Amino acid sequence: MxxxxxxxxxxxxxxxxxxxxxxxxxxxxxxxxxxxxxxxxxxxxxxxxxxxxxxxxxxxxxxxxxxxxxxxxxxxxxxxxxxxxxxxxxxxxxxxxxxxxxxxxxxxxxxxxxxxxxxxxxxxxxxxxxxAELGPEPLSDDFTIEYLKDVLSGKKGKIKSFLLKQNYIAGLGNIYVDECLFLAGINPLRTPDSVTGAEAKKLHACINKVIEDGINDGGTTFRDYRDGVGGKGSHQNNLYAYGRGGQPCRKCGTIMEKIKVGGRGTVYCPKCQKLK
The missing domain is CATH 3.20.190.10 (MutM-like, N-terminal)
Structure with a gap:
C-alpha cells in the first residue's frame, strides 16, 4: 500500500x-x-x-x-x-x-x-x-517528541503493530515502520510502554528521517506504485530493513530475520535490534 x-x-x-x-x-x-x-x-x-x-x-x-x-x-x-x-x-x-x-x-x-x-x-x-480518525503526521508541528512519549506510555502489544495504527501516527505503513524501528535500534516485538524516553526521542527522529528520505527519493516502488505521471520511486534502493530478510545487515553484517508481527511481514536485525 x-x-x-x-x-x-x-x-x-x-x-x-x-x-x-x-x-x-x-x-x-x-x-x-x-x-x-x-x-x-x-x-x-x-x-x-x-x-x-x-x-x-x-x-x-x-x-x-x-x-x-x-x-x-x-x-x-x-x-x-x-x-x-x-x-x-x-x-x-x-x-x-x-x-x-x-x-x-x-x-x-x-x-x-x-x-x-x-x-x-x-x-x-x-x-x-x-x-476522520487520523493522528498527527510525521514532519508536522503536531508530531512532537512529547506527543510520541505520551502515546507510547501504557500501551501493550507489539510496537510494530502500534506504529501501523493510523489514529496514533498517520501515514506510516509496513515499509517505513520497519525502517524507522531499524534505525532507532528497537526490536519490533517490544511493547510500546517499554520504550524509554531516550529511545522515544531517537524513534521520533528516525520516523521523520525515513519519511523525509522516502519523499526525497520519490517513494518506494516494488510492484504497483507509480507517481502521478507514471514514474517509479527509487527509495527501494536505499532500504535498511524492509524486504531484506535473509540478507546481511547494512550496519553490522548479521543476517536479517523475517518474522510476522500482527500478521504483517517484518524484517529486523537480531544484533542491532535486540529484544530487551
Whole structure:
C-alpha cells in the first residue's frame, strides 16, 4: 500500500498538470469503487468544476473543487492516481476517468479494485472513518517528541503493530515502520510502554528521517506504485530493513530475520535490534 511518501510524491507530481483544470466529464468504468455519494450524484458534484487545490492527509489524496466538494481518494493496495496527457495512451486498469478541459485526463486506476473514492461536502468528511480518525503526521508541528512519549506510555502489544495504527501516527505503513524501528535500534516485538524516553526521542527522529528520505527519493516502488505521471520511486534502493530478510545487515553484517508481527511481514536485525 502506498504510504505517506508515495502519496506526497503523487500529489506534488500531479499539481503542475491538473491544478486549475476544469473537469468536463467523468467516465465511470467501475462505479462500485465510489463509496459516497451514489454514482449519479458523484458525477453531478464533480462535472464542470475546477480543481482548486490538491491536499494530502495520511494516505489519502484530496482534490478540492471550486464548489467546495472534496474528491477523496484512498489508493489502498494497488490504486494509482495519474495524469494522462492529450496524446497519452489510456492507463491499464482505469476505473474512473476525469476528462479535463485541455484534453488531458486524470485517471483513477486500480488493478485489484480495493481502492475507494468519495465526492464529499465538507460536513460529510467525518463519514470517512479512516480519514476522520487520523493522528498527527510525521514532519508536522503536531508530531512532537512529547506527543510520541505520551502515546507510547501504557500501551501493550507489539510496537510494530502500534506504529501501523493510523489514529496514533498517520501515514506510516509496513515499509517505513520497519525502517524507522531499524534505525532507532528497537526490536519490533517490544511493547510500546517499554520504550524509554531516550529511545522515544531517537524513534521520533528516525520516523521523520525515513519519511523525509522516502519523499526525497520519490517513494518506494516494488510492484504497483507509480507517481502521478507514471514514474517509479527509487527509495527501494536505499532500504535498511524492509524486504531484506535473509540478507546481511547494512550496519553490522548479521543476517536479517523475517518474522510476522500482527500478521504483517517484518524484517529486523537480531544484533542491532535486540529484544530487551
Amino acid at each position: 502506498p504510504e505517506m511518501p508515495e502519496l506526497e510524491t503523487i500529489k506534488r507530481s500531479l499539481e503542475p498538470h491538473i491544478k486549475g483544470r476544469r473537469i468536463d466529464d467523468v467516465e465511470l468504468l467501475l462505479s462500485r469503487q465510489i463509496k459516497h455519494p451514489s454514482p449519479e450524484e458523484f458525477v453531478s458534484r464533480i462535472k464542470g468544476q475546477r480543481i482548486r487545490e490538491l491536499q494530502r492527509r495520511g494516505k489519502y489524496l484530496i482534490l478540492v473543487l471550486d464548489n467546495h466538494i472534496f474528491l477523496v481518494i484512498h489508493l489502498r493496495m494497488s490504486g494509482q492516481a495519474c495524469y494522462c496527457g492529450p496524446n497519452d495512451s489510456d492507463r491499464k486498469h482505469s476505473r474512473i476517468i476525469f476528462h479535463l478541459d485541455d484534453g488531458a485526463r486524470f485517471v483513477f486506476a486500480d488493478t485489484r479494485t480495493l481502492g475507494t473514492i468519495y465526492a464529499m461536502r465538507e460536513d460529510e468528511l467525518s463519514m470517512i472513518n479512516g480519514l
